């Protein structure tokens with residue numbers, strides 16, 4: 001579909017002055033394809049929306065004509081993937097493998113984005129995935145995004161710097177502020193007003209300063225790559241002390257979140273009709289504009305009620321809140337557009353009745369003044385029941401993943417069909433994007449959606465997957481077995497239409513052990529496996545291994561090794577369920593204790609085998625996460641230990657006392673071998689002991705024991721292996737013998 005000029009001319013639709021300089025694209029080529037630095041010629045031409053045309057340049061090389069810088073990057077991507085046969089992945093860029101003689105395009109090819117916004121990130125991705133990223137990782141991520149045509153990324157890094165200045169300005173002390181800010185791995189929920197304060201030590205000033213410096217690089221690069229960064233604004237969430245400094249200010253308590261104790265939640269909220277709110281908003285936006293430029297963006301992320309109940313459910317109250325919030329935002333930036341995550345309309349659907357949604361969104365005048373992210377469109381879309389957000393702009397988003405959990409899962413048929421039908425049904429749908437909580441694994445389900453944003457008809461999954469596999473495994477004469485493996489994946493694991501098991505499936509080995517409640521969970525955080533492992537994971541793995549035996553060049557392809565390890569990981573995780581069920585049966589049968597210990601052994605063997613497997617690939621290592629955190633501290637070991645605690649606590653207890661225990665669990669080498677292993681070993685020992693002594697099963701006592709293990713583990717320092725150990729393919733061969 002070509003966007004009509006009328007639509008694009010309608011004022012603030014894009015609400016930014018994206019760069020028209022092509023320097024960022026030239027620099028991208030320099031970084032990613034240095035040997036072809038002079039082979040690509042980009043030129044901006046007039047035209048509507050985001051379009052490109054790639055053709056053979058008269059003097060050799062490739063010409064990319066484009067209407068926006070973002071479209072230039074997408075044009076380059078189309079060339080390198082469709083003609084050059086290479087791509088950039090989460091596991092690393094392979095663009096430098098583009099052949100020295102560039103393949104010809106032949107008949108020029110056009111591409112057009114079907115929506116003005118291609119969006120990326122969830123507020124929580126900044127913690128689950130990017131908490132400890134350095135500039136190198138950001139740079140790789142931004143190139144990945146630019147090439148895929150993303151033009152509207154969220155940019156939350158370093159928020160606390162500007163916020164702190166504003167809070168100081170209104171009279172709060174450093175102590176007041178420090179008691180409000182949350183830890184380095186938990187900032188998203190402080191920004192959402194879910195939590196306040198920290199555990200494991202206050203947020204160091206150095207963190208605040210360094211993150212702010214990082215954000216300067218991030219925002220500048222986003223702009224240079226033709227993107228409009230979505231920047232933060234003042235939300236209204238404030239330290240409790242503000243109420244003492246301003247006894248007459250309209251401050252209400254937020255709500256309790258996820259079992260956190262009072263001092264860490266119930267965040268104070270300054271109601272936006274208070275003149276102090278406007279003062280703080282204006283100051284915040286002014287400072288941010290001074291730092292990043294006043295025209296870099298006019299789109300602001302601002303969430304007030306994400307898993308946070310409004311003080312009142314009265315529709316008049318809700319309309320006043322949004323109206324005053326936007327009034328203050330526009331006072332600070334007359335071109336401001338308010339972007340919000342729409343998760344609340346699903347997660348708290350019983351509160352957010354149609355009347356309340358209508359009141360809250362309707363409080364803001366003008367359809368272009370807001371952008372609502374329909375956060376979980378692939379499984380729980382809310383745009384239909386909310387009458388397309390009553391006319392506000394909205395974005396069709398794929399959530400897919402909770403907490404960076406790693407189970408293989410996806411639903412390709414929905415990703416290619418539903419955005420297209422939604423666009424036809426809802427003219428105010430203005431974007432397509434990714435709002436994954438954690439950006440880990442299952443890369444194909446993210447790729448296909450960002451590609452769908454450039455195709456007005458539904459992508460053909462079969463041919464898409466074939467082309468995707470061919471460029472993922474960049475070898476000449478790719479064995480058919482590799483395609484067979486992915487044909488199995490794409491039609492089973494990645495065609496999951498079971499509404500009980502959507503988003504990433506969690507493996508029970510990552511959960512706190514118990515005799516009940518682990519298996520067959522459905523809904524939010526399912527553990528039920530919606531496919532038969534023996535006819536899906538098993539033959540897919542066999543085909544991958546077969547492909548490697550036919551063409552050993554595959555062994556040098558990092559993405560291939562990643563996929564083999566990931567598939568084997570899933571095999572073992574699924575086999576663990578059978579072993580667990582056998583243990584519970586042995587315990588229910590009443591023992592003897594020796595039989596329980598024996599039934600427990602296979603679980604421990606799987607965990608230790610899984611740990612060995614994961615050690616063989618650098619994408620699956622706990623020490624990578626920990627050393628990324630520690631390295632941000634330079635030589636300051638006190639600071640490094642603080643960061644390590646934050647890194648460990650997020651993926652285990654998530655809170656000082658396991659408040660959302662195991663939410664962000666991972667199957668990482670080191671975590672499986674030390675933490676999960678220890679918990680399951682203790683559990684098996686406990687079941688054997690109570691069977692021998694005749695004591696009753698005491699789930700509270702068991703939980704206390706598990707919490708103690710978590711607290712100890714979180715406080716430790718990683719002193720062992722940090723590097724890849726073992727040969728993945730031979731380890732996989734051994735595990736296939738054992739588990740197939």
Ligand SMILES: *[C@@H]1O[C@H](CO)[C@@H](O)[C@H](O)[C@H]1NC(C)=O
Nearest residue numbers: 047051052053065066067110
């Ligand atoms: C795309 O194709 C049309 C003709 O088919 C052409 O006029 C146009 O300039 C091309 N390029 C872009 C960037 O739209």
Ligand SMILES: *[C@@H]1O[C@H](CO)[C@@H](O)[C@H](O)[C@H]1NC(C)=O
Nearest residue numbers: 243244245246247248249250
């Ligand atoms: C708060 O309001 C009370 C009653 O209206 C007034 O007497 C008092 O001066 C106000 N205090 C401040 C700090 O504005």
Ligand SMILES: *[C@@H]1O[C@H](CO)[C@@H](O)[C@H](O)[C@H]1NC(C)=O
Nearest residue numbers: 240251252253254262263266
């Ligand atoms: C907010 O919560 C704090 C701590 O629970 C309490 O002390 C305070 O009175 C509450 N404030 C209001 C306005 O309810």
Ligand SMILES: *[C@@H]1O[C@H](CO)[C@@H](O)[C@H](O)[C@H]1NC(C)=O
Nearest residue numbers: 016017018293294295296335
């Ligand atoms: C920002 O953009 C507007 C409209 O494009 C322009 O008038 C203004 O001069 C720009 N301001 C700065 C500081 O570049």
Ligand SMILES: *[C@@H]1O[C@H](CO)[C@@H](O)[C@H](O)[C@H]1NC(C)=O
Nearest residue numbers: 323326327330363364365366
């Ligand atoms: C606030 O509400 C009033 C009354 O509906 C409306 O005229 C005004 O435009 C709204 N303000 C904003 C900033 O949306």
Ligand SMILES: *[C@@H]1O[C@H](CO)[C@@H](O)[C@H](O)[C@H]1NC(C)=O
Nearest residue numbers: 366367388389390391392428
């Ligand atoms: C906003 O969108 C709604 C729903 O599509 C429509 O009824 C209304 O006329 C639009 N308002 C404006 C000002 O365009």
Ligand SMILES: *[C@@H]1O[C@H](CO)[C@@H](O)[C@H](O)[C@H]1NC(C)=O
Nearest residue numbers: 459460461462463464465466
């Ligand atoms: C999709 O592509 C496959 C492989 O190229 C082809 O066999 C099939 O007919 C296509 N399906 C549709 C609906 O076009």
Ligand SMILES: *[C@@H]1O[C@H](CO)[C@@H](O)[C@H](O)[C@H]1NC(C)=O
Nearest residue numbers: 204205206636637638639642
């Ligand atoms: C090291 O880090 C700690 C905790 O952030 C901080 O209090 C201390 O001042 C730092 N020491 C140096 C020498 O920077």
Ligand SMILES: *[C@@H]1O[C@H](CO)[C@@H](O)[C@H](O)[C@H]1NC(C)=O
Nearest residue numbers: 681682683684685686687689
């Ligand atoms: C099991 O009992 C033994 C012997 O009393 C004890 O040492 C061990 O800690 C117990 N294990 C668990 C997990 O309770």
Ligand SMILES: *[C@@H]1O[C@H](CO)[C@@H](O)[C@H](O)[C@H]1NC(C)=O
Nearest residue numbers: 532533534535538578739740
């Ligand atoms: C799957 O394969 C395993 C290993 O061969 C076997 O033990 C198990 O019974 C099979 N499960 C099903 C459901 O066929």
